[in-house]
Amino acid sequence: MCLLIVAAGVSGTFLAANSQAAGGGHGHGHEAIGGRSGLSRVDLKGWATAQLKADQARHDKPHPKAPKTAKAGPSSLTTQLTAETPVSAATAVTRQAVRLKPAEAAAATPSALVLYDTAGPYGQLGELYAMATANLAGHFGTVTAKPVQQYTAGMINSYSAVIYIGSTYYGGDIPDAIPAAFYSDAAASSKPVIWMGANIWNMANSTGLAAFTQKYGWDPTNSYYDDGGSVGTVSQVTYKNQALTRTVPAGQDGGVLRPAVLTGGGYPAVDTLAQGLDSSTGHTFGWAIRSSNLTYIGEIPFAYVSESDRVVVAEDLLFDALAPDTAERHRAMVRLEDISPDSDPTELKAMADYLKSENIPYGINVIPVYTDPKGTYNNGTPQTITLAQRPQVVSALKYMLARGAVLMDHGYTHQYGNVANPYDGVTGDDFEFYRAHVDSANNVVYDGPVAEDSALWAQTRVTSALAAFTLAGLPKPTLWTTPHYAGSAADYKVFGANFSARLERSLYFSGTLSGKSAGANTFIGQFFPYVVKDVYGTKVLPEDIGNYEPEAFNNHPARLPADLIASAKANLAVRDGFASFFYHPYYPLQPLKDTIAGIKALGYTFVSPSSL
Secondary structure, rough: OOEEEOOOOOOOEOOOEOOOOOOOOOOOOOOOHHOOEEOOOHHHHHHHHHHHHHHHHHHHHHOOOOOEEOOOOOOOOOOHHHHHHHOOHHHHHHHHHHHHHHHHHHHOOEEEEEOOOOOOOOHHHHHHHHHHHHHHHHOOOOOEEEHHHHHHHOOHHHEEEEEEEEEEEEEEOOOOOOOOOHHHHHHOOOEEEEEEEEOOHHHHHOHHHHHHHHHOOOOOOHHHHOOOOOOOOEEEEOOOOOEOOOOOOOOOOOOOOOOOEEEEOOOOEEEEHHHHHHHHOOOEEEEEEEEEEEEEEOOOOOOOOOOOOHHHHHHHHHHHHHOOOOOOOEEEEEEEEEEEEEEEOHHHHHHHHHHHHOOOOOOEEOOOEEEEEEOOOOOOEEEEEEHHHHHHHHHHHHHHHHHOOEEEEOOOOOOOOOOOOOOOOOOOOOOOOOOEEEOOOOOEEEEEEEOOOHHHHHHHHHHHHHHHHHOOOOOOOOOOOOOOOOOOOHHHHHHHHHHHHEEOOOOEOOOOOOOOOOOOOOEEOOOOOOOOOOOOOOOOOOOOOOOEEEEOOOEOEEOHHHHHHHHHHHHHHHOOEEEEEEEEEOOOHHHHEEEEHHHHOOOOOOOOOOHH
16 A cells, blocks of 8 residues: 554555465464555544535635536536547656656656645644655655745746645635745646645636636636535546556545536646546546646545555656656566575475576565564474574575575564564564554554664664674675564664665654654555655665465455456556565465466566666
């Protein structure tokens, strides 16, 4: 998923799968519980309620008579949009390249300005969404993120493109914090502007509705988040012939703006880039549209996302604004997960032989020290094993390295002390750098960084891990994956200082941009469809389609080869994206074979993590 939220005020979709023992192995491998996408400690239900109340008030307020528009009706917008605003997403790259000035289109290092809201009772959302946006834009070049109220006249001219994230609905008790200079610059410029979510109607009012409609061909002042009195159930977004999912819990959906496209003569064409489907009515509408220099997305697609989610649209549309000449290319990656001194060397060699036979390079995530402090899997007797104490495992690892594997560090012990965190304290089962517990509803709840968390403590863990690899006669890993994908901001910076890149999903904490934290456990979780440089300053390699998991756990369904392949298919909509997944070597070979065959059949080419 592309962002996250945690219990209590929780919203977010987890892509996790239980790793029950197979062939006598331990019950390790809940990596994806840290791969949530959404927001932690954010009241999205309250935010949605406030947004819809404000939008209803705007709807009820008298406003100038609007031009003739295409509105959703019983027969949906499909025929109207097709007749008057052709759905032409397939040529979006060409269209945008034409609109960019030649020097901008050929710029070696694109630059993005990300503007976000900070006002109102849910102002902390702006920074979280800005980090998610900045991370994605970090794939293309340099990124500057600022609260929108800091925008000054002409600032747009210093960047290749501007992205505004409207998370605070301005109106009523919350005065508009967007400077008039931004409205006028966005309208006057030929630079690409991507606008997500609220307040586009304020731009139309500020620049003049007639001028806005003449340039952009639609009327935001007559566009709302509801259709006939309800936000409905927008459950699907179609983009580049891929049907992408949209799943938001009841009561937490702030809606998707339904753009009122103008149908009278003399208005410019509006391209429907992605089409939303309200499954409660059958109505369709432009989920993402473009005219002139403005790309508008009717919601902020970073909460409640999955591996096949509509966030893929936003991820791909950034190419139009920042790298319009990018060629179509689809790469895949696989890594073998939770290998430790307790792993079975025979299983490891079998995996190596298969992957070598297919000429597939791959990563191996190795935990250098295995510990079972309570003897959970050792008849009640505590047990700790280092790599140096398991020469047969080390031999198997060297066998893998000689056959296309890339050694990666997966923590030091992949567990925390002698406590359940959240399961049993055993290596591979538990978090190492973050605290968590399982609540009465069987959900994994994030509690915050470990008590002794600091840059020094994290560095000590990393140093100890690297020393264990050296003692075993193995090379120094240059790639890192955080156990269960969860650490503090301080931890992530330590990992970035010690390794060339992280291959993982990550948490991004409130205060990273602003310096003003909304709480130690307020964060957004994100995964990526391509390589990015994130707001911690680290290169992050993608893991975006999850992992094979034959059994459900902690309210997460099983995830089978067909599910991974379906997610890979959805991600074909990203013109230069990845299908990256992981697999536990204690599972049988056949599901791995099935997954790889299916991904290859979609046209993906497997590459090594070290090549990125």
